[in-house]
Amino acid sequence: MTHxxxxxxxFEAIYDAHYPAVHQYAARRTDAPDDTADVISETFLTAWRRIADVPEGAAARLWLYGVARRVLANQRRGRARRAGLAERLKDELSAARPSRPDGLDHVGEAFAGLPARDREVLALACWEGLTGPEIGKVLGCTATAARIRLHRARGRLARALGMTEEDRATAELRGESL
Known part of the structure; x- marks a missing residue:
């Protein structure tokens, strides 16, 4: 775009002259400083893109208020759309969530009690079905480091479940994965 x-x-003159007014306009109509900053930046970005349309003199302030008003309306519509989508997604996910078979609540509790790092590597292996090299790519480490992290996390989960090393070895021989 050429100007x-x-x-x-x-543009700089318009910005210098009207920034305080646009800032106050936006601040009085938003709840968070980030939202205020977004309104200001979008308003002045529009002014830059449409510099030829910005009226001269004091009328520029009114034009900027009009732009800011539309930016605020877009923010509100976007927020409402996101909230509606989040609610629909929450409903869909809760309806599709598989129920845990009886007697396995302790496994979920043991898993939840692990450090986030262990939960992450176990979930990648068990839930996503990833291999050591694939886990390494996701985590940004070598395949060897990923396998070591997975081995240690499985051990901590087994201990949290009260399994002995013998129980764990037997499970691994049967092809069961923790």
Whole structure:
């Protein structure tokens, strides 16, 4: 996009003259500083893109208020769409969530009690079915490091479940994975 000569100087003059007013306009209509900053930046980005449409003098402030008003409306619509989508997704996921077979609540509790690092590597192996090299790629480490992390996490899970090393070895021989 090319701007006419002097567009940058004109934009800077508009920005300098009207930034405080646009800031106050946005701050009074938003709940969070981040939202205020978004309104201000979108408003002045629009002014830069449409510099030829920005009226001269004091009318520029009113034009900027109009832009800010539309930016705020877009923010509200986006927030409402995201909230609706999140609610639908939550409903779908809770309806599709498999129920845990009786007697396995202790496994979920033991898993939840592990450090996040262990839960992550176990979930990648068991839930996603990834191999050591694949886990390494996801975690940004070598395949060997991933296998070691997985081995240690399985051991901590087994201990949390009260399994002995013999129980664990037997499970691994049968092809069962912790």
């Amino acid at each position: 006419p000569p002097g567009a940058r100087d004109r």
